[in-house]
Amino acid sequence: MPELDGVLYKEIVEQALREFPNECCGVVAANGHGRPAKIFPARNIDASTATYRIDPIDLMRIQDEIDAEDWRVWAFFHSHTHSEAYPSRTDREQASHAQDWYPGVRYLIVSLTDREQPELRSFFMLDGNVEEEELSIA
Amino acid sequence: MAVTVKLPTILRKFAGNEARVAAEGATLGEVLKDLESRYPGVTKNVLADGGGLHRFINVYVNDEDVRYLGSLETPTSDGDVVSILPAVAGGA
Numbered sequence: 001m002p003e004l005d006g007v008l009y010k011e012i013v014e015q016a017l018r019e020f021p022n023e024c025c026g027v028v029a030a031n032g033h034g035r036p037a038k039i040f041p042a043r044n045i046d047a048s049t050a051t052y053r054i055d056p057i058d059l060m061r062i063q064d065e066i067d068a069e070d071w072r073v074w075a076f077f078h079s080h081t082h083s084e085a086y087p088s089r090t091d092r093e094q095a096s097h098a099q100d101w102y103p104g105v106r107y108l109i110v111s112l113t114d115r116e117q118p119e120l121r122s123f124f125m126l127d128g129n130v131e132e133e134e135l136s137i138a
Numbered sequence: 139m140a141v142t143v144k145l146p147t148i149l150r151k152f153a154g155n156e157a158r159v160a161a162e163g164a165t166l167g168e169v170l171k172d173l174e175s176r177y178p179g180v181t182k183n184v185l186a187d188g189g190g191l192h193r194f195i196n197v198y199v200n201d202e203d204v205r206y207l208g209s210l211e212t213p214t215s216d217g218d219v220v221s222i223l224p225a226v227a228g229g230a
Contacts, residue, residue: 023230051229056196056203060144060221067157072147080230091228097194100183101148101224 002122003136004028004036004108011039013118016079016110019044023079025052027059028108029066030074037071044078051090052078075122077108085111085121087130095125106133141169141218145180149222152180161220166199167210169220184222196223 008028016024025044031037042058054076066073080088087095087107095107110120122135143161145153153159153176161176163169174181186192190209197204198221204212214220 025226046227046229048229051227053225053227056198056221056223056225057201059223059226060198063144063146063223076226078228083230088228088230090230094225094227094229098224098226101146101194102226103148107228 001134001136002036003138004120006137008036008039009120009137011041012077012108012110012120015039015041016081016112016118017115019079020112020115021049021081022047023049023052023081025054025076025078027054027062027066027073028075028077029062029069029071031069031071034072034074036074039077040065049081073102073105075106075108076102077110080109080111080113082113083111084113085109085119087123087125092125092128092130096128099126108135140216141214141220143169143173144219144221146222146224149180149184153177163214165210166197166204166208166212166214166220169214170210194225196225197221198223 026042027040028036029038040062043055044052045055046053107123110118122133124131142158144158161169161173163172170181184195
């Protein structure tokens with residue numbers, strides 16, 4: 001089972017809370033050992049409570065940093081501020097357009113329906129289908 | 139008009155696994171055409187069937203989105219950096 005360091009988990013949750021009620025988004029990079037190593041927050045150019053789009057300028061900068069370290073994109077993350085931590089129809093549609101560009105990437109969704117107890121879950125999405133992945137937060 | 143093109147990870151296999159490659163052209167369209175002639179297959183999923191840019195691909199010349207500059211007609215100059223960035227989006 002893949003493991004997400006508690007410090008990285010906390011960074012995602014804190015960003016989600018900071019950007020509430022809008023959705024937040026970003027990238028988790030894996031190091032040379034394939035382990036998630038760094039959170040890259042990105043700007044949600046939709047600035048919306050219901051959708052996100054990673055600012056391409058941020059994605060450009062993040063990809064440059066990932067390339068410089070010889071790392072790779074491990075996951076994209078975003079928050080659901082008013083719904084459960086499960087891919088929406090929009091999530092599934094958008095992921096189907098991105099799947100050929102980011103093969104094997106997972107999507108982490110953090111739900112803030114209960115802001116006292118955020119919930120983070122991990123999913124693979126392929127051709128509109130959802131497969132949840134058990135993720136250990138250590 | 140030598141420009142640098144930054145490739146997303148998945149396209150690097152067409153270009154000897156390089157993240158950045160050189161190409162020439164006075165417009166973005168010419169640059170992509172030159173890129174394709176150097177690395178066949180590299181622009182296949184960047185361009186839509188009709189010849190324009192694919193809807194889910196963002197292309198930037200330096201820090202500007204080419205959709206606001208003239209798309210494939212966007213002029214390119216020596217030293218410009220063209221970035222190809224697949225969109226990442228979703229929503230609740």
